[in-house]
Amino acid sequence: MKIITIWMETNSGDNPLQQFATKRWFWLSLFGFSLFSIISLIGARLLGDPDTLWHIAAGKWILANQAVPRADPFSFSFHGAKWVPHEWLAEVSLGASHAWLGWAGPVVVTALAASVTLTVLLRFLLRYIEPLHACMGTVLTSLTLVQHLLARPHTLAWPLMVIWAAHLVLAREQGKRPSLWLLVVMLAWANLHGSFMLGIGLAGALAAEAVLTEGHPWQSAKVWAPFLALTVLAGLLTPNGLDGLLFPFHVSGMSYSLSIISEWQPPDFRSFQPIELWLAFVLFGALYFGFRLPATRIVMCFGMVHLALTSVRYAELPGLLAPLLLMPSVGPQLRAAIRPEIKPKVPPWSLLIITTACIVLITASIVVLARGVSHDQSPVQPRAAIRAAMAAGISGPVFNSYNFGGYLIFSGIAPMIDGRADLYGDDFVRRYMAAYSGDATVLESLFREYKIRWALLEPTSPALKVISGLPGWRKVHEDDDAVAYVLKQ
Known part of the structure; x- marks a missing residue:
C-alpha cells in the first residue's frame, strides 16, 4: 500500500x-x-x-x-x-x-x-x-x-x-x-x-x-x-x-x-x-x-x-x-x-473515484441478484422436449444423453446415466457410449434390458438414426438442443 x-x-x-x-x-x-x-x-x-x-x-x-x-x-x-x-x-x-x-x-x-x-x-x-x-x-x-x-x-x-x-x-x-x-x-x-x-x-x-x-x-x-x-x-x-x-x-x-x-x-x-x-x-x-x-x-x-x-x-x-x-x-x-527510483503519486481525487466505482459495481450486482438469475434457456435443460414426451403420455425408463442426466434428476425423472461416472463405472459407460454412438446391436440390447420407453438426445447423437428405424418409435419433438422419441403404446 x-x-x-x-x-x-x-x-x-x-x-x-x-x-x-x-x-x-x-x-x-x-x-x-x-x-x-x-x-x-x-x-x-x-x-x-x-x-x-x-x-x-x-x-x-x-x-x-x-x-x-x-x-x-x-x-x-x-x-x-x-x-x-x-x-x-x-x-x-x-x-x-x-x-x-x-x-x-x-x-x-x-x-x-x-x-x-x-x-x-x-x-x-x-x-x-x-x-x-x-x-x-x-x-x-x-x-x-x-x-x-x-x-x-x-x-x-x-x-x-x-x-x-x-x-x-x-x-x-x-x-x-x-x-x-x-x-x-x-x-x-x-x-x-x-x-x-x-x-x-x-x-x-x-x-x-x-x-x-x-x-x-x-x-x-x-x-x-x-x-x-x-x-x-x-x-x-x-x-x-x-x-x-x-x-x-x-x-x-x-x-x-x-x-x-x-x-x-x-x-x-x-x-x-x-x-x-x-x-x-x-x-x-x-x-x-x-x-x-x-x-x-x-x-x-x-x-x-x-x-x-x-x-x-x-x-x-x-x-x-x-x-x-x-x-x-x-x-x-x-x-x-525492482527498486523504482521515482515513487508514483496518486492524484487526490483518485481514491474517491476508485471507491465510488466499487460501490456502483457492488450495488449493480445486488440489484441483478435481487431481480433473480435466469437459467431457463440452457442447452443442458431440454424442457420443451420433456414436455412434448410427457404430453405424448409417455412414462418409464428413458435413454438419455449424458449431458441431460443432471436436468432429469433435477426434474424428478430417473435417468439412465448422468455425470456420476464413478457410480456407473467404466463397463457401463463404455456400453452406453457404444449405444449413443449408433451401435445398433448394443442400443437394442440396452432397450430390451432396461425396457426403455422413450429417448432424449442431442440432435447430433448418432443413435437417433438407429432409433428412427426401430419399429414403434416416433419423434415427438425436435429443436436445436434436444430430440425426443417415444415408443408407441
Whole structure:
C-alpha cells in the first residue's frame, strides 16, 4: 500500500476516506467485494454445467431426508447401488441456496467462494511483494480459474485449499508445527470435495521438506508426524470414511470414462488456454530475473503443472498453489530486483473515484441478484422436449444423453446415466457410449434390458438414426438442443 501511503503524506487532512486508505483491510475488502460483484454479474455462466443440476438435487435430497444417501436414489439403471456422495456438504450448500434464492443462490455461493479464494491469496502475496505486483499475480491466478469457475463443489473448496496451503507454507517459513485449527479446515474440505487428498499430499510434501532441509530430521519428524496423522484422521471423518481417501484412486483407474469426459481431457493448445499464459509469465519472470528457488518447491510446482497439462480439471492448481509455495523465496528476490527510483503519486481525487466505482459495481450486482438469475434457456435443460414426451403420455425408463442426466434428476425423472461416472463405472459407460454412438446391436440390447420407453438426445447423437428405424418409435419433438422419441403404446 505504499502508493496510498505516499499520497496520504502529501495530502494531509481529516477525511475519513483518506484514513481508511492507509488500512490494508480496506483495500482487500474493496477487492473482495468488487470481485464478488463481477462474478455475480455473469451468474448464468456459472450455471452452464449439467452436473450443477444433480448436485443441487442431491443437496435438496439430503436436506429433505436429513441424511446422506447410502445408495443411489436417482437413476433407474443403478437404483439402489452403493453411492455415498463425497461432496455432500457442498451439495447441501448449493441445494439450500437454490431453495432459498432460486438460481441466484448457487451464483451467490460460487461468487463468494471464488472472491474469498482470490482475496486470501492476495493477502498472502502482500506479505512478500508490492501491492501492484501482488494484484498482477492475483489477476494471473484468476485466469487459471476461468474455465473451471462453475457452481460445483470444487469451487466451494477453493478457499479452503488456499487457506490450508498458505498456513502450511507459513508454518514452514517460521520453522513451527502447523496450527491445529487447520484440522477444522481439512475436516470441512474433506466433506466438500475429493480434492482434500491434494491437501494431505501437500502437507506430506512440506513435512518431507522440513525433515530433509532443516538439519535436524528427527526433531522435524516429531513436529510434523502428529499433525500429519491428525490430518489423515480428519480426512476420514466423512460419510465415506476410508472410501473417501481411496476415491481419487478409484476415479483415476477409470481409464475409459476419463478418456471421454471433456474436463478430464488434456488442454487443447490449438485454442487459447489460460494455463499457457500463466506458464509464459512464470517462465519469463524466472528467466528474466534469475530467481533461485528451493529444489523441493520446484518439484512440488512441477507436479501441479503436470496435473494441469494432464487434465483441464486441474488447470487452477498451479495458479492457486504455486504462488503460495514460491513467494517466500521469490518475494525478497523480486523486491531486490525492482527498486523504482521515482515513487508514483496518486492524484487526490483518485481514491474517491476508485471507491465510488466499487460501490456502483457492488450495488449493480445486488440489484441483478435481487431481480433473480435466469437459467431457463440452457442447452443442458431440454424442457420443451420433456414436455412434448410427457404430453405424448409417455412414462418409464428413458435413454438419455449424458449431458441431460443432471436436468432429469433435477426434474424428478430417473435417468439412465448422468455425470456420476464413478457410480456407473467404466463397463457401463463404455456400453452406453457404444449405444449413443449408433451401435445398433448394443442400443437394442440396452432397450430390451432396461425396457426403455422413450429417448432424449442431442440432435447430433448418432443413435437417433438407429432409433428412427426401430419399429414403434416416433419423434415427438425436435429443436436445436434436444430430440425426443417415444415408443408407441
